[in-house]
Amino acid sequence: MSMDRKSFLKITGCAVAGAIAGNKLAGIDVEAQDGSAAAYPDAKTAKRWGMVIDTRKCLKAEGCDKCMAACHEVHNVPEVPTKEHEVKWIWKESYEHAFAKETEYPNEELEQLDVLVFCNHCDEPPCVRVCPTQATWKRDSDGIVMMDWHRCIGCRYCVAACPYGSRSFNWSDPRAHLDETNLNYPTRTKGVVEKCTFCDERLAKGLMPACVEACPEGAMVFGDLSDPNSEVRQLIREQRTERRKPELGTKPEVFYIL
Amino acid sequence: MSDRGRIIIGLVVFLGLITFPIWYNSAAGTDSAAPELQKAKGEECIYPVDYMRDNHMDVLMEWRDEVVRNGNRVLKVGGKTYEMSLTTTCIGCHTEKAEFCDKCHDYAAVTPYCWDCHVDPSGAALVEARVHRTSALTGEGGE
Numbered sequence: 001m002s003m004d005r006k007s008f009l010k011i012t013g014c015a016v017a018g019a020i021a022g023n024k025l026a027g028i029d030v031e032a033q034d035g036s037a038a039a040y041p042d043a044k045t046a047k048r049w050g051m052v053i054d055t056r057k058c059l060k061a062e063g064c065d066k067c068m069a070a071c072h073e074v075h076n077v078p079e080v081p082t083k084e085h086e087v088k089w090i091w092k093e094s095y096e097h098a099f100a101k102e103t104e105y106p107n108e109e110l111e112q113l114d115v116l117v118f119c120n121h122c123d124e125p126p127c128v129r130v131c132p133t134q135a136t137w138k139r140d141s142d143g144i145v146m147m148d149w150h151r152c153i154g155c156r157y158c159v160a161a162c163p164y165g166s167r168s169f170n171w172s173d174p175r176a177h178l179d180e181t182n183l184n185y186p187t188r189t190k191g192v193v194e195k196c197t198f199c200d201e202r203l204a205k206g207l208m209p210a211c212v213e214a215c216p217e218g219a220m221v222f223g224d225l226s227d228p229n230s231e232v233r234q235l236i237r238e239q240r241t242e243r244r245k246p247e248l249g250t251k252p253e254v255f256y257i258l
Numbered sequence: 259m260s261d262r263g264r265i266i267i268g269l270v271v272f273l274g275l276i277t278f279p280i281w282y283n284s285a286a287g288t289d290s291a292a293p294e295l296q297k298a299k300g301e302e303c304i305y306p307v308d309y310m311r312d313n314h315m316d317v318l319m320e321w322r323d324e325v326v327r328n329g330n331r332v333l334k335v336g337g338k339t340y341e342m343s344l345t346t347t348c349i350g351c352h353t354e355k356a357e358f359c360d361k362c363h364d365y366a367a368v369t370p371y372c373w374d375c376h377v378d379p380s381g382a383a384l385v386e387a388r389v390h391r392t393s394a395l396t397g398e399g400g401e
Contacts, residue, residue, distance in 0.1 A: 036333070038333075039330050204331055
């Protein structure tokens, strides 16, 4: 059988096109299995989530740690006894450490103050810039600085980059340091960085962050910073507020009334 | 052909060695049949069983990306709505991880790391962790 070049090319071309079309059709079948994904209908949404903390209301009761306890319980945050290996999402820091202010003429009242600190969900998050796997990223929809523990490779660049110490690294198996485990939230594993996520999993179900809900004094106000009529914006408008280390240009979205 | 005897002995030894796994396993009574998995509680799976058998790992990866990266937590398939969650939706029907996931993964010799973080509601993993913790506290287990 003889075949000239022209007909050979025609036949091969048709065969390749046919194979591609066949695969496409088969592909549609598989994709039809996918269904459509959506958010919960009653999810809480905002353009820019933020928080205002009224330190005058906080810690009214001596040694109150309800917000911390609630957060750490809901998110299976381990209680590691060794100080340098500790894991924390929200904790108390002295005023001096939280705001890093030095003056020769101290304000004794402020110096006594313990300030509630956690991830600031910065508008310009340095942790996100340095993450090589995008395991941490700023969510476009609402500005939350998210964590994807599936992707974290434990390089700890973000820990070094965060000027607020908001990130903890799991030096040991966190499950070994959990008394009670919330079955509805994952634990982390050794070699992964973790931090506060503004309770994205609770917002998705229409709930407020666990710390906000747990505070008996209403010292933590959570809301949409992009909405000029929101409670957080009202507070910022009416009160003098401070952010932690604003000079670094990270634009923290947690505001403090001191 | 004075070496015939040696060659035949060599061949017999060679064949014996290369087929060792086969007759060792048949002598030990090892069964190569696929394991019997726990029957699911629900009536039907989200996708057809055959599709799930081949593609459950891809389905879970897609769910992971939808939930974590895109914030979508519910899935509508054929008029029904499901929460895209390994520990509530999947385990809701396949209630025993050890009798469903583990059995087949052991048979197929694969070790996915889903449960390193996700909590098995049946609690076996946590009991293990507590044992580990006790040994860590008493200084026996290395950490």
